[in-house]
Each structure stands twice: as structure tokens, then as C-alpha cells.
């Protein structure tokens with residue numbers, strides 16, 4: 001195999017966009033390394049309403065957090081996608097375009113290196129490539145919610161557009177066209193002094209060194225990118241020494257500043273005529289196959305939006321958020337609520353030097369007590385929307401937290417037992433102009449040569465909404481930067 005110019009680690013949302021843009025902008029020889037994976041059953045891949053079954057498949061890395069003191073010591077399952085497309089293979093397919101507030105904070109983090117207009121243009125170009133679709137079906141729950149939330153102060157109710165092509169999950173494989181794809185698991189970076197020369201991978205049970213001419217771009221996501229750096233000697237010196245790893249680049253913030261959206265479901269019994277089912281009657285399947293509509297076309301999280309002047313995001317599902325896809329015999333709906341900008345931060349660390357050992361995830365939800373208090377306010381807001389017509393007539397009663405849990409203290413207790421991850425970890429190798437950041441404004445890992453990182457780990461904080469569009473926007477913009485850095489680009 002001839003040595004590539006660049007190696008991209010991880011063919012996820014960022015990695016696929018990075019590969020596609022580098023091929024479009026340059027004549028570089030690009031290799032993409034993605035671990036081997038098994039395909040989920042076709043029925044779960046094809047039907048949007050069955051996407052949650054993908055979490056039970058081998059396309060999930062199946063991470064688990066450590067105990068969360070703020071969540072009654074619960075450990076949460078943290079799915080991450082494995083295979084071409086990464087987490088976009090198993091996610092809920094919501095396409096939430098980055099907001100002006102996101103552009104503002106990213107421009108600020110880059111110290112003006114990338115202006116608000118640069119980010120906005122990258123977002124528009126990304127969207128033009130992906131062409132998110134509007135759904136062809138909304139449940140009664142969603143219709144009632146949208147009618148109730150209309151005209152609410154500080155609210156932007158939305159029907160969520162989807163990462164779909166003709167109603168099916170968008171496959172990112174074509175974005176890798178022209179690249180060499182190697183199915184292997186990256187252990188660590190190969191160094192020549194401070195220069196990244198390639199990666200050491202595990203392939204078919206053997207260790208193989210893959211060497212590149214110009215460098216390595218880490219796109220392994222919020223968990224793998226910091227752990228690959230740590231195994232490569234980039235991180236907090238005392239943590240690295242604990243694992244017997246030689247310190248190559250001291251960067252204490254590698255794996256720190258982890259943030260995620262924690263979501264609290266507010267669940268109601270409803271008068272819906274139809275219960276949302278994982279295995280619907282055959283006529284519903286036929287309707288979806290012929291017309292692309294009906295329950296089967298639903299991604300479950302159909303609508304919601306930003307509320308409370310952007311402090312909260314809501315997610316409306318025609319299901320019991322906590323038990324679906326387990327069948328329910330009563331009609332239910334959920335208005336799930338999360339803080340868009342929580343204050344609590346956690347960290348990712350090594351479970352050992354062996355790359356097959358799971359990472360240690362301290363998600364630290366509610367470590368900052370203000371988050372619990374603010375989210376309790378979001379629960380009250382969801383209830384207030386539920387009390388507006390026509391939702392008030394559609395709802396029979398509240399199942400969770402339950403009307404008897406009315407004050408902040410009781411709601412907080414319920415949240416500690418039932419709040420869940422919304423699957424959005426970011427920020428563990430942030431891009432920032434500050435000298436202590438892991439990645440500089442040009443996406444270079446500081447104090448190294450030929451090493452970049454571009455994925456959810458690099459986001460300077462949580463975007464207001466679901467992050468895929470933000471991650472892909474960042475990869476679009478960073479690819480231009482890296483093409484320029486490598487001086488071989490065409491047309492820029």
C-alpha cells in the first residue's frame with residue numbers, strides 16, 4: 001500500500017465531511033481509518049421509527065459513564081456509532097442548523113480567526129450538501145404540541161428536519177469516494193519528535209503502522225479523540241504517568257471540559273387514537289413503503305424547538321421516552337426538556353493503555369447545582385405548554401414526574417432518577433485561541449506538527465441544538481483550513 005498524504009482517524013460525521021472536502025479541494029491522497037463493524041438488521045436500518053433498535057446493535061460502541069452523584073449515582077449508557085457514518089449511523093436523524101448564537105461563540109473561541117460570516121457560510125454550504133428533509137408525517141401528539149406552543153413568548157417551535165434521503169437515513173459512504181478506507185482501530189499516533197508521522201492500528205489481531213506524508217487528522221469523536229491523544233502521550237502529565245505513558249506534549253485539558261445535554265422526560269397519558277408501535281400493522285408498513293408516510297416514517301423525536309429565549313430545547317415524542325421501544329398498551333406522549341447551555345463539566349480518561357479497554361467517562365451531570373434548578377424550571381415550562389389548548393384537551397394526565405411533584409425539590413429528585421443523556425458529548429479537546437486549549441484556531445493540536453483534530457471533541461461548547469449539523473459545519477470549515485495548511489489545494 002502506498003503511503004497516503006493524510007490519514008483521517010474515524011469515518012463519522014466529521015471524518016466523512018473532512019474526507020469529502022479534502023478530495024474536492026485538493027489532489028491529496030487521503031486514507032480514512034474506521035474500525036470494523038457489523039451491520040444492524042436491515043429492518044432497523046430502513047425504518048426510521050425503529051432507529052432506537054440500532055442502539056442495541058453492534059453498530060454501537062456501548063460506552064457507559066461512571067456513577068453520577070447528581071443522578072442518584074446512576075451510570076448512564078452512552079451509545080456512539082461505529083462504522084462508516086459514525087454516530088450518524090445510529091442517531092435520531094434530527095438536523096438542527098447551528099444558530100447565530102453558535103456562530104458567535106465559535107467566532108469568539110477562534111479569536112476572530114474564523115468570523116461569524118465564515119461559520120455562517122460553512123453552515124449554508126454544509127446544508128446544501130446534506131439537503132436535510134422535512135418529515136412527511138407528524139403524530140397527533142406533535143400536531144397538538146405545535147398548536148399549543150404557537151405564539152408562546154421566547155419560543156421557536158420547530159418540526160425537525162431530518163438527515164434523510166427520501167425518508168431513509170442518509171448514508172455517508174459516498175462522501176469517502178476517492179479515499180482509501182482501512183477498517184482498523186487506531187491505537188496511537190506515530191511520532192518523529194513533535195511531528196505526527198502516522199498511526200499505529202490494530203488490524204485483524206495484529207499491530208500495523210500506517211505512515212502518512214503530511215500528517216493525521218483526528219475525527220474519532222468526543223470520546224475517542226482525547227483517548228487516542230492520551231495514549232499518544234498528549235495530555236495531563238500526572239494522568240499519563242499513572243498509566244506508564246511517556247509524556248510527549250503536556251496538555252492538561254485533553255479529555256477535560258466534557259459537556260452533554262441531559263434531558264428530563266415529562267410524560268403524559270393522552271387521548272391519541274393510535275398507539276405508536278415499533279411493529280405496526282402491515283397496512284402501516286405498506287403505507288410507508290408506497291407513500292413514505294404514517295407512523296413508520298416517524299423518527300419518534302418529531303418536533304420541539306428552542307424555548308425560554310434559547311435556554312431550553314424541547315423534544316416531543318408520541319411515546320413513553322423511558323420505555324420505548326418496549327410496547328405500551330396506553331397512548332402516551334413525552335415533552336422532553338434539556339438545558340441548551342448547562343454549566344456542569346466532566347472528563348474522559350483512559351481505562352488503560354490497551355485501546356480495546358473502555359474509556360472512563362465522568363459525565364458529572366448536575367455537578368453545578370444551578371443546572372438542576374434551571375432544568376426544573378424547564379419541566380415547569382413543559383407543563384405550562386401542556387396546559388394550553390389544544391394540548392390540554394389531548395392530555396389525560398401527567399405520568400412523570402407526576403402532578404404531586406410540583407416544587408423544585410420534588411422535581412429535582414425525580415430528575416435525579418429519570419433524566420437521561422441526549423447523546424451529545426462535546427468539548428473534550430476544545431478549539432480555542434487561549435494558549436492552554438488542546439486545539440488552536442486552525443484546528444492544530446498545539447505544540448505538534450502535522451496533527452489536527454476536528455469533531456465533536458473540538459467544539460468550544462455545546463451548540464444550542466442537536467450537534468450533527470454543527471460538527472459537520474466545523475469539519476467543512478476546517479477542511480478548507482487544512483487544505484490551505486498543506487499548500488497543495490486547488491481552487492482556494
Ligand SMILES: Cc1cc2nc3c(=O)[nH]c(=O)nc-3n(C[C@H](O)[C@H](O)[C@H](O)COP(=O)(O)OP(=O)(O)OC[C@H]3O[C@@H](n4cnc5c(N)ncnc54)[C@H](O)[C@@H]3O)c2cc1C
Nearest residue numbers: 010012013014086087091092093094186221455456466468
Ligand atoms: C443515539 C444517538 C442519537 C443522536 N441523535 C442525534 C440527532 O438526532 N441529531 C443530532 O444532530 N445529533 C444526534 N446525536 C449526536 C450526533 O450523532 C453526534 O454528535 C455526531 O455524530 C458526532 O460526530 P463526530 O464526528 O464527532 O463523532 P462520530 O460521528 O461518533 O464519529 C467518530 C468515528 O470515529 C470512529 N472511531 C472511534 N474510535 C476509533 C479508533 N480508535 N480508531 C478509528 N476510528 C475510531 C467511530 O467508530 C466513529 O465512526 C445522536 C447520537 C447518538 C449516539
